[in-house]
Amino acid sequence: xxxxxxxxxxxxxxxxxxxxxxxxxxxxxxxxxxxxxxxxxxxxxxxxxxxxxxxxxxxxxxxxxxxxxxxxxxxxxxxxxxxxxxxxxxxxxxxxxxxxxxxxxxxxxxxxxxxxxxxxxxxxxxxxxxxxxxxxxxxxxxxxxxxxxxxxxxxxxxxxxxxxxxxxxxxxxxxxxxxxxxxxxxxxxxxxxxxxxxxxxxxxxxxxxxxxxxxxxxxxxxxxxxxxxxxxxxxxxxxxxxxxxxxxxxxxxxxxxxxxxxxxxxxxxxxxxxxxxxxxxxxxxxxxxxxxxxxxxxxx
Amino acid sequence: xxxxxxxxxxxxxxxxxxxxxxxxxxxxxxxxxxxxxxxxxxxxxxxxxxxxxxxxxxxxxxxxxxxxxxxxxxxxxxxxxxxxxxxxxxxxxxxxxxxxxxxxxxxxxxxxxxxxxxxxxxxxxxxxxxxxxxxxxxxxxxxxxxxxxxxxxxxxxxxxxxxxxxxxxxxxxxxxxxxxxxxxxxxxxxxxxxxxxxxxxxxxxxxxxxxxxxxxxxxxxxxxxxxxxxxxxxxxxxxxxxxxxxxxxxxxxxxxxx
Numbered sequence: 001x002x003x004x005x006x007x008x009x010x011x012x013x014x015x016x017x018x019x020x021x022x023x024x025x026x027x028x029x030x031x032x033x034x035x036x037x038x039x040x041x042x043x044x045x046x047x048x049x050x051x052x053x054x055x056x057x058x059x060x061x062x063x064x065x066x067x068x069x070x071x072x073x074x075x076x077x078x079x080x081x082x083x084x085x086x087x088x089x090x091x092x093x094x095x096x097x098x099x100x101x102x103x104x105x106x107x108x109x110x111x112x113x114x115x116x117x118x119x120x121x122x123x124x125x126x127x128x129x130x131x132x133x134x135x136x137x138x139x140x141x142x143x144x145x146x147x148x149x150x151x152x153x154x155x156x157x158x159x160x161x162x163x164x165x166x167x168x169x170x171x172x173x174x175x176x177x178x179x180x181x182x183x184x185x186x187x188x189x190x191x192x193x194x195x196x197x198x199x200x201x202x203x204x205x206x207x208x209x210x211x212x213x214x215x216x217x218x219x220x221x222x223x224x225x226x227x228x229x230x231x232x233x234x235x236x237x238x239x240x241x242x243x244x245x246x247x248x249x250x251x252x253x254x255x256x257x258x259x260x261x262x263x264x265x266x267x268x269x270x271x272x273x274x275x276x277x278x279x280x281x282x283x284x285x286x287x288x289x290x291x292x293x294x295x296x297x298x299x300x
Numbered sequence: 301x302x303x304x305x306x307x308x309x310x311x312x313x314x315x316x317x318x319x320x321x322x323x324x325x326x327x328x329x330x331x332x333x334x335x336x337x338x339x340x341x342x343x344x345x346x347x348x349x350x351x352x353x354x355x356x357x358x359x360x361x362x363x364x365x366x367x368x369x370x371x372x373x374x375x376x377x378x379x380x381x382x383x384x385x386x387x388x389x390x391x392x393x394x395x396x397x398x399x400x401x402x403x404x405x406x407x408x409x410x411x412x413x414x415x416x417x418x419x420x421x422x423x424x425x426x427x428x429x430x431x432x433x434x435x436x437x438x439x440x441x442x443x444x445x446x447x448x449x450x451x452x453x454x455x456x457x458x459x460x461x462x463x464x465x466x467x468x469x470x471x472x473x474x475x476x477x478x479x480x481x482x483x484x485x486x487x488x489x490x491x492x493x494x495x496x497x498x499x500x501x502x503x504x505x506x507x508x509x510x511x512x513x514x515x516x517x518x519x520x521x522x523x524x525x526x527x528x529x530x531x532x533x534x535x536x537x538x539x540x541x542x543x544x545x546x547x548x549x550x551x552x553x554x555x556x557x558x
């Protein structure tokens with residue numbers, strides 16, 4: 001397994017020209033619909049959770065259409081549960097295909113995790129055991145998802161709170177193994193790498209450096225919280241605060257190595273004023289711009 | 301080494317409140333008890349699904365307060381966890397569930413308020429269909445009116461309660477007068493809930509009007525629906541209620557009994 005990263009890099013075709021602008025985007029929240037329409041903020045793109053827009057009709061769809069007329073959209077799924085043993089929920093996959101046809105998104109993404117067991121949806125993104133069995137299950141589901149959508153999807157590295165005794169493959173190698181088997185791209189969540197690195201004591205920089213630049217289609221940044229147990233702390237990825245300084249530093253390192261990538265500011269709990277999200281997006285844009293200018297300078 | 305399937309079933313059971321002992325050997329503790337790590341996931345499932353229920357059932361939440369709602373939501377999530385990842389369609393049975401709880405018996409109107417909130421939620425997310433209008437019926441021969449069969453608008457729901465649930469719903473909306481009260485002796489109330497265009501509407505129905513609407517929604521001919529309504533409410537004049545139902549957009553199309 002140790003040379004998986006190498007084979008993934010050499011076999012997978014690189015992501016073609018990014019269908020989202022190489023700028024910061026923000027997660028779209030219902031609280032901000034009206035203000036975004038009224039004030040037309042200068043943001044590169046918007047990301048939505050696919051599952052929130054799979055209704056048959058109604059105002060949420062009308063809002064999404066209005067947003068799509070104004071901004072590129074990325075569809076970020078939280079419910080397909082690609083890591084579940086057993087077949088994918090075909091009804092859900094069909095709803096995703098229908099939504100994708102309506103929205104014509106720049107990206108479609110899902111998570112390297114599982115959420116469904118025996119038909120029950122746990123509304124949670126739970127770590128997989130990194131085994132050959134799980135790699136086969138996950139990659140087969142990614143292929144099925146891509147076949148249904150007739151497009152390449154991005155798979156996001158998880159934040160995790162537990163590891164299994166029988167996990168034998170390091171997470172970045174597992175992720176690159178999925179890429180190798182399914183030819184998907186990577187959605188690199190820098191905050192998730194940091195959270196997992198702190199929770200499990202691995203080196204976040206080594207993990208990030210292992211993901212080849214040309215596989216990364218999109219980057220996520222979000223805030224996390226800390227839960228204390230006795231004298232120890234677990235970091236919990238609740239997307240409920242600003243991006244922390246450590247994660248900004250890791251992000252800048254990724255952009256310096258890989259060049260600009262569409263970058264999302266995620267905020268899903270304790271949702272603040274729109275201006276706070278725009279402020280975080282401007283900070284990401286500042287870093288992206290710095291490295292865009294560098295690459296231009298080199299090109300000239 | 302557990303299969304992926306067995307492992308996921310075991311984690312699911314713990315996330316829904318079950319015992320973690322079967323999983324302890326499979327989880328790396330690394331300074332924590334495995335149960336502490338699993339608790340993060342149990343909390344995610346319990347708290348986030350509870351918040352999804354609170355979003356759909358905001359009036360019910362307001363009526364019972366944070367602590368009671370959280371406790372009931374936890375029971376509900378564990379008894380009836382979602383079968384779909386689309387949370388706007390999670391929680392249909394919450395009103396019926398409340399009706400089974402002795403702890404909620406002091407608020408006898410609570411299950412119907414919750415059922416009304418579910419109908420509002422279902423109407424909000426229903427398919428967008430242009431409703432039938434009276435002009436669509438202009439070419440129906442007057443002799444054939446009794447043979448009319450209406451197809452209900454996809455957003456249409458009906459509810460009949462022993463309590464004034466629309467008033468309870470109204471005074472618990474954001475921006476309502478905080479000093480407003482509802483007299484529970486106002487008695488029973490029947491409603492049609494629907495979303496013909498962008499906004500969900502609630503139309504109050506008389507007892508006869510409710511039977512009329514229910515019969516039509518179930519596919520009865522107009523003749524049979526009128527008869528059922530008048531059987532139930534002898535002095536009921538069905539024609540004005542039918543006109544209201546059509547004008548608010550309760551139907552999407554019509555056919556004639558073959």
